[in-house]
Amino acid sequence: MADTLSSIAPVHDKTAADEPRRVSRASRVLSSVADNMPAMLAIAGCIALWQLIVWGFSVPTFMAPSPVAVLYAFHDNGATLWNNLLPTLLEAALGFLFGNLVAVLLAIWFVYSPLAEKAFYPVAVIIKSIPIIALAPILVLLVGNGIAPKIIIAGLICFFPTLVNMVQGLKSTSPAMLDLMRVLSASPTEIFWKVRIPASLPFLFAALKIAATSSVMGAIVAEWIGSSYGLGALIIEATYNFRSPLLYATVVIAATLAVLLFFAVSLAERKVVRWKPSSHE
């Protein structure tokens, strides 16, 4: 009995140590493919349907290009798309940075000064309620036709959700936690850096994920008003010249940019916020 056990045991150990790890990695890839399979099939189905409709009904290309025509547009206008992507990316990124920075600083001021919150929160709401498209011409008149109005509009669009969430996040600290810090005779600075800021991070990232996609939208909308470069300008130009495949390709690029920025923020969130914010503790 003992002999059979000892002769079997090493073999068993080897499989136990080796197999599960390889299997788990392979099965993880497999399960993620299986998870995304319905979505991928649905997208592929939509594209195929689109292609069939364009073929079947002989839809003219200027009205709606086929997916194949859009693919050709990517190939033919690669340099144009790339050259116009970079300014839009720059505007969106700078707008994201400044809009969120101002929002976070303002939120901190509001949390420590109820008077400032009473005075300026309504102002922030008023600015928020002005349609961004209506704001674009005003900004062009104010600061000229360069990169500045685009950054301002991309920033403004990020600003409000971040302000609201950050104020809520900084106030989310439980009274018991503040009591604890008082018993420990912690200074307001220590409470700020060790309690309030970390507690606000899940709220901040929720807003940053919204801001990541809307900053691209802000930059593109700003480029519609008298701009000669950027994805927004390219959209206007392609539309006026009936270059529908190029128009569609630009829209695909813009959407991809927004999605990539969203995933970049999500990745940063996963690195920074490793705890569960839902818990009361």
Added chain:
Amino acid sequence: MAMAQPKMDLPAQDLAPAAVSVEHLDVRFGTGLSQFTALKDVSVTIPKGALVTMIGPSGCGKSTLLRCIADLVHISDGSISVLGQTPQKAREGRDFAFVFQEATLLPWRSVLDNVRLPLEVGRRAQTENYADPERLLALVGLKGRENALPHELSGGQRQRVAIARALVSRPRILLMDEPFGALDEITRDKLNEELLRLWKETGTTIVFVTHSIPEAVFLGEYVLMLAAHPGRVKEFLKVDLPSERTLAIRDTVEFIRITAHLRRLLEEC
């Protein structure tokens, strides 16, 4: 030599006869017509090294009294002396630690980093005499969970972390506000036994607020009962049970006699 006790120049807290001495304490909240008296003429002396449990009907101000001692609530009248000092001085000197009903752990910090929190904050953190956080975690039965995050622990484990954190500064007084109130009975029994063991090992004075009569009697060397509307002292009684206690003591006649007595008193409150 290392064990030698300093005999000269004893600090004020060593000369003080009591751990906590409350005299004619009044606490009122609000002003004018909406004023509400939480505590009225409360006087009580908590001897050094004692374990005092505090019980009373809801609204009797037992938590308020504990929070007054901890310098978390403003006193309207009367005085509190904590080891011969004002509560504020005692707080700044870390003479007491507080355990809340919720564990109040920072959810983004590991268990070990939560226990270290008292070492990292506070203006005058004299941390050289502090206890080793890792040893404290072993003491409360959480060896091996140092790197876990609070949400990975059970409610009872989180409260153990909170107790370890409170013990880091080697407090001379431990103030506990219904610390096991949110836990299930089995966990609570176990933690009660462990608290008694900790009390014996450390010699810390403990003031323990609870809403359970059996818990108050099982833990308490003394039971302080408050009455409500307004909050005032109803009874301060020495629990007539042996100091070596196991959970089985709750089935003895003496234990039941004491709990029955307290229950009658509570009905009068």
